[in-house]
Amino acid sequence: MIQINEKEKCCGCSACANVCPKRCITMVTDEEGFYYPSVDLSECINCMRCETVCPFLHDEKGKDVLVSYAAKSRNNEVRINSSSGGVFYHLAERFLSDGGIVIGVAMDDDCKSARHIIIRDVSELARIRGSKYIQTDPMTLYETISKTIKGGQKVLFSGTPCQVNALKRFVGKDDQNLFCVDVICHGVPSAKLWEKYLNYRQAKVGSVRKVSFRYKKDGWKDYGLLLENEDHQFFYSPKQTDSYFQLFLKNLSLRPSCYSCKAKTERYSDLTLGDFWGIERMVPDFNDGTGASLIVCRTELGMELVKTIRDSVELQEVDYSVAIEKNKTDFISVEKPKERDCFFKDLDNLSFTKLKKKYVRIDWLKEIKRRIKKKISSAKK
Ligand SMILES: Cc1cc2nc3c(=O)[nH]c(=O)nc-3n(C[C@H](O)[C@H](O)[C@H](O)COP(=O)(O)OP(=O)(O)OC[C@H]3O[C@@H](n4cnc5c(N)ncnc54)[C@H](O)[C@@H]3O)c2cc1C
Incomplete structure (x- = not known):
């Protein structure tokens, strides 16, 4: 049964609570405002599924970098209204037009919290555009995603590296109907x-x-x-x-686990998206001040996906090791002050x-x- 003795070793992904057959794990906030699992021992049957699904309890190799791109939406409005170069919008648009669904992070109506929601139509995409610099409320969509992909529909999921790793452990890593995009992540604030x-x-x-x-x-x-x-x-x-x-x-203001993030070095995502800091040096043509993205492809599926948005996004292949010189948070956690x-x-x-x-x-x-x-x-x- 899951037990959090060191807060550094829980990213709050809530996979354990979602996998529990007895529904006896709830996610509760601590005094800092971060979610952790709490187990009702009287209901627990010790099936250990919570431990099996936990991305923190297992060391895995993660995916290597296959190819990286500097990227920029050809649409000015998309760039202005996205955090970086607007790549996520075009991936999502493509998915929806091919009959898939997209899952990303939206603010709640009162703007106090953020959570993953399902988008089925391009008219709703604006809700999940842009970075929200707070940790999301616990994800409850694991089962829905699992059923959707097993039913043959494609799903594009976007989140932090730890959320992607948790989802992949929940549904199985190589399901061809699940596409996962994670972000280069500074860490999540309370x-x-x-x-x-x-x-x-x-x-x-x-x-x-x-x-x-x-x-x-x-x-x-x-x-x-x-x-x-x-x-x-x-x-x-x-x-x-x-x-x-x-x-x-x-x-x-970051979650304790963000100072020693395990997911950054064990990524299971198909693609990683980030800001292309240093674009003026590497691809000056893309530097018009409205935003540029770094795309890191980690799987064949990710590479195929990038090809599908070529009409909407300018792309230039770059050397990953040079591209992340100004963005080392792709693989190094920030220091705890x-x-x-x-x-x-x-x-x-x-x-x-x-x-x-x-x-x-x-x-x-x-x-x-x-x-x-x-x-x-x-x-x-
Ligand atoms: C908390 C956080 C920290 C980041 N730190 C860095 C960094 O240090 N360096 C860097 O280069 N890039 C960082 N990024 C990524 C960057 O800000 C952009 O999200 C990314 O480049 C995609 O930009 P875009 O223009 O393609 O699309 P956008 O439309 O801007 O991306 C939107 C997608 O990002 C995901 N997202 C937004 N908020 C959250 C959240 N709170 N939790 C999980 N997923 C979320 C969503 O699912 C959303 O749909 C961070 C993002 C977040 C959310």
Whole structure:
């Protein structure tokens, strides 16, 4: 029976809860706001399926890199409304038009949490576009996905590397109807922190109805957070000065397992998508400031899938080892800051304003220089 003695060794994928035949495992949040399994021992029959499915309890080789591409949607609107170069949108569009279903992450209506949802029609795709920088609520779709692919329908699943690995262990790794896309992952921040931040912002801007974590008003590299309230007013906060982003980018708000991520080095995905940081050096033609993607193909299925979107996406093959020079989080976990545990101890005790004061340090001089530079360069255009 699954037992979490070290929090670093659970990614919260919820595969154990989904596989349990007695339904005696529930996912509960800890004081930091991250989900962990809790077993009702009086119901447990010791079938060990929870341990068998757990991606953390098994060492596997993972897939090697077959080929990598720099990529960029040919559609400006798609690039602007996606986090990177918009590749995911085109993969999803292709899947839907071929009769498959797509599963990706959407924000809930109150914008406090995010979860995996099923998309069956291209008109709903906008809901799962874009990165949501919070850990998703526990996935409940394992059984549905398994039944769908066994029934012969194709499924495109997109998530973090640990979520993909969990799903693959649940349904069987080589099912040809399941296509998995994972992301180059910095780590996932606590949804409890996000809710605290949102409440702090809502006290000033009113009820928030939409969130974009990668709004590209100042370009792809200088993205920021955009909130839309119920009166359709917009509030923009650049990542350089936004407290939630600063806590994320300084690695203070991440799940314990993200500091020693096992999934990054044992990926089972068909494709990995990320930002192509350093594109200006490697493929300058793709660098128009609206976004570029790195695609890493790990299976033949992944390579075939990329071929199907050639009409919609510009592609150039690149050397993986050079392409990830500025994006080592593809295979290396971020470092855990010394203040991290102290920060989470303060999460319940301090108001967001006090947390911000204690843990967020903004280099205003650097920020003012950045803004001046930006103004000068846009005046020149
Ligand atoms: C938490 C997180 C951290 C990331 N860190 C990095 C990084 O360090 N370096 C890097 O190059 N790229 C990182 N990425 C990936 C990058 O932000 C883009 O998601 C990726 O390049 C795909 O972009 P796109 O333009 O093709 O499509 P997009 O439309 O932007 O991608 C959307 C898909 O991403 C998945 N997704 C979004 N939010 C979540 C979530 N909370 N949990 C699981 N899956 C989610 C969805 O299923 C969604 O449908 C991260 C993404 C996430 C979600």
